[in-house]
Amino acid sequence: SHGWGYEPTNGPDTWAADFPLANGPRQSPINIIPKEAHYDPSLKALKIRYDPSNTKGILNNGHSFQVDFVDDTDSSSQQTSTVPHPVILYYTTLTGGPISGVYRLKQFHFHWGGSDNRGSEHTLNGIKFPCELHLVHWNTKYPSFGEAAEKPDGLAVVGVFLKIGAANPRLQKVLDALDAIKTKGKQTTFANFDPKTLLPGSLDYWTYEGSLTTPPLLESVTWIVLKEPISISPAQMAKFRSLLFTGDGEAPCYMVDNYRPPQPLKGRLVRASFK
Numbered sequence: 072s073h074g075w076g077y078e079p080t081n082g083p084d085t086w087a088a089d090f091p092l093a094n095g096p097r098q099s100p101i102n103i104i105p106k107e108a109h110y111d112p113s114l115k116a117l118k119i120r121y122d123p124s125n126t127k128g129i130l131n132n133g134h135s136f137q138v139d140f141v142d143d144t145d146s147s148s149q150q151t152s153t154v155p156h157p158v159i160l161y162y163t164t165l166t167g168g169p170i171s172g173v174y175r176l177k178q179f180h181f182h183w184g185g186s187d188n189r190g191s192e193h194t195l196n197g198i199k200f201p202c203e204l205h206l207v208h209w210n211t212k213y214p215s216f217g218e219a220a221e222k223p224d225g226l227a228v229v230g231v232f233l234k235i236g237a238a239n240p241r242l243q244k245v246l247d248a249l250d251a252i253k254t255k256g257k258q259t260t261f262a263n264f265d266p267k268t269l270l271p272g273s274l275d276y277w278t279y280e281g282s283l284t285t286p287p288l289l290e291s292v293t294w295i296v297l298k299e300p301i302s303i304s305p306a307q308m309a310k311f312r313s314l315l316f317t318g319d320g321e322a323p324c325y326m327v328d329n330y331r332p333p334q335p336l337k338g339r340l341v342r343a344s345f346k
């Protein structure tokens with residue numbers, strides 16, 4: 072079992088061996104205790120602007136699946152041939168909230184459990200949700216995602232809890248693509264998806280300084296966790312759980328419980344954008 076994962080032999084409790092940041096001062100996720108969060112009236116409203124042309128594809132990366140957006144950090148989106156390049160008017164960007172400047176959406180992905188009583192990374196008063204959505208953005212004051220990921224103010228991830236309820240039609244396009252990316256390394260095209268459609272009605276949020284929740288666990292993330300969950304049905308959850316951690320030809324292992332448990336707060340402040 073080479074490489075990090077979520078099994079007993081390579082899961083979160085083993086990561087510190089290869090990634091010493093695992094025991095750092097600003098690790099994520101955390102347990103959020105709303106009563107202990109500090110309302111900060113100076114926090115601005117989140118603003119998300121989306122360009123429908125820049126969804127790139129959907130990939131099973133062996134840890135989760137992610138929907139990638141053109142953010143010009145990878146060479147494939149550069150002008151490499153005489154074929155006219157679709158003009159990107161603007162990127163999908165995050166501004167306002169606790170961040171200053173413009174952060175560009177790179178990808179979104181999910182974490183989920185093998186059953187409905189677990190799966191989220193952040194918890195609320197110790198309660199786990201069955202699933203959590205992460206929209207990963209990077210600070211455009213840096214030249215690329217990779218550079219930004221090494222800076223304390225380089226990344227901003229919007230976290231959204233999913234709770235069991237009615238089927239969520241907004242997820243359907245993502246779910247319909249999963250059959251094509253069942254195993255590790257598989258990817259397929261995915262176009263014109265507006266990630267704003269995945270957000271709940273309220274953009275009230277908690278925010279704190281943290282890290283990536285997977286190796287390399289870099290402490291470069293301003294976390295913005297929305298208070299209001301979105302819904303997912305049991306059948307839709309089952310679709311997530313039908314993906315495989317493993318690649319073609321390997322003994323199949325279902326992609327479930329791909330979440331890191333809450334980490335020590337170590338004196339950090341959690342601020343709330345709402346009373």
Ligand SMILES: COc1ccc(CNS(=O)(=O)c2ccc(S(N)(=O)=O)s2)cc1
Pocket residue numbers: 178205207217220221228282283284285286287
């Ligand atoms: C410098 O080398 C690097 C830099 C960054 C990565 C992580 N890549 S990533 O941004 O897709 C994320 C991983 C985990 C995420 S979570 N669950 O916290 O939202 S986001 C890999 C290599």
Ligand SMILES: [Zn+2]
Pocket residue numbers: 180181182205284
């Ligand atoms: Zn994540």
